[in-house]
Amino acid sequence: MEKASAGMWRKIDSRYNLVGSMCERCGTKYFPQRAICRNCGKDTKMLHRKMSGRGTVYSHSEIRVPAEAFKESAPYTVGIIELEEGPKVEGHIIDNGKKVEIGTKVKTAFRKMYTDGEEGLIHYHFKFIPE
Amino acid sequence: MRDVAIIGIGLTRFGERWEHSLRDLMAEAGLSALTDAGINGKDVEALYAGIMASGRFVGQEHIAALLADQLGFDNIPATRVENACASGGTALRQGYIAVASGIHDIVAVGGVEKMTDVTTSEATTALGGAGDQEWELNQGITFPGLYALMARRHMHEYGTTVEQMAAVAVKNHLNATKNKYAQFRKEITIDEVLNSKPVADPLKILDCSPLSDGAAAVILAPLDIARKYTDTPVKILASTQATDTLCLAERGSITGLKATAVAGEKAYKASGLKPGDIDVAEVHDCFTIAEILAMEDLGFFKKGAAAKAISEGETALNARLSVNTSGGLKGCGHPVGATGVKQAVEITMQLRGEAEGRQVSGAEIGMTHNVGGSGATAVVHILERTN
């Protein structure tokens, strides 16, 4: 995953503060941030909007065979979360002993995501925790 | 626009081909296709080659020129096409466009992938690049994980069961036993699927297509000169393609692939056909749930009705509609760049009446459906027998 390191330092606002976009022209909300509104194209007027971090589980899966960077965390649960503002986002669901089902209410928590390469650089990212 | 026909086909056996390199595999499939069309490398005017991730799998980029040389083509334009697991189908469409437009007459289309030289976790990382690197793979969501999320939601909305998903694998393995090119020529049972190793819940290892080595090739020509080369040209009635968001979470619905539905509708419109006219289809069953989605998105069954129909045998060999007679990606194997081209090879065999023990009787019209990633690309072709 070392190749992706630089990318993890971009969009820090989205990764750390759950900042998405809202098109002022048509009201459509997006996460992650993007430059061009699907409805408005070149007439887009994009604003940044921090999401509340609350939402419900839209779908979920327990990953048993992970990609290289997550070898040490497997098995772990991931899901698609429908944020209360509307956009859906994918992420880790933290195991706090509560059962995870479609419809389970979750909120964001800021956690270590994985350790990168030999130098052990730790990447942080939002995750979701069942309420 | 000119009508286009497939005049030659070639295929390698799929599977772990340890003793054969990427270029060996492409040479084997290419030579078969040239021989089948009765032409030589010097007759080919352009090459389009579908390869997803040769850089990650074998450390080689600039593949199209390498393959053109290895196949004995004569300093022709050669172009690599990459659309994840739909690279092969997209290469076929580029070849179709080149011939239909009149720019070239004889065009070779190849697809190849050499996936078994790396470890499973390296391959999982490479295939993860078919999804959204920043917002899916970097969150620890693997490629099977994306289809697991779709499967879970489909189960929730339509009552689809793990047994019904397993039935897709059982059917496709049975078909693969009749295909000498297939990776798995072994029947499996529903119980074996359900008890196999979990990969991304609810998907088990036997719900997933394997890592494979393999190559496929077809030769295209204008239909009006196709009979110079073969008595059994297969006409391309439609070649369509569509896209969707790379990131699954950004789609309105995840119980179907909109790109498949859009490409499918365009293909029916271009050919003047409807789902009921298709006799045989090769659809993109990278995971068992994916075949269920494809059957619904392509209009063969109503939304939510395909899983039951498949498990009741409606898409078995020579049933109402024969689906994945090659064994599909699940049974025949899935060397990602090769798959979309292999689908066209299988349908051509079916329409020529050359599919041996898995022949669909009286097959006149066939379809191929190739998906990239979790559905950000879909490519559909409709092929017709002409003899």
Ligand SMILES: [Zn+2]
């Ligand atoms: Zn807008």
